[in-house]
Amino acid sequence: MSNTPKPEVTGPAASEMEMSGSCPACQGDVSVRFTGRRATSVCRKCGYVVHSIVHQQGGQIVFEQLVRAAA
Numbered sequence: 001m002s003n004t005p006k007p008e009v010t011g012p013a014a015s016e017m018e019m020s021g022s023c024p025a026c027q028g029d030v031s032v033r034f035t036g037r038r039a040t041s042v043c044r045k046c047g048y049v050v051h052s053i054v055h056q057q058g059g060q061i062v063f064e065q066l067v068r069a070a071a
């Protein structure tokens with residue numbers, strides 16, 4: 001196959017998107033900032049922060065939430 005369309009995700013190392021109503025704490029709008037394979041989600045309402053690793057599976061973006069290891 002030639003000229004396979006490329007997903008839009010590739011490009012600049014950092015980008016942002018919004019996910020409305022996805023705050024686990026208050027269901028508020030969350031601003032997600034991508035840095036390489038990592039995503040930092042910050043709630044615009046309550047400031048709840050979630051760090052995730054971003055995977056791509058079949059063209060879909062999957063967030064894997066980082067669990068803080070005790071240290």
Ligand SMILES: [Zn+2]
Nearest residue numbers: 023026043046
């Ligand atoms: Zn919130």
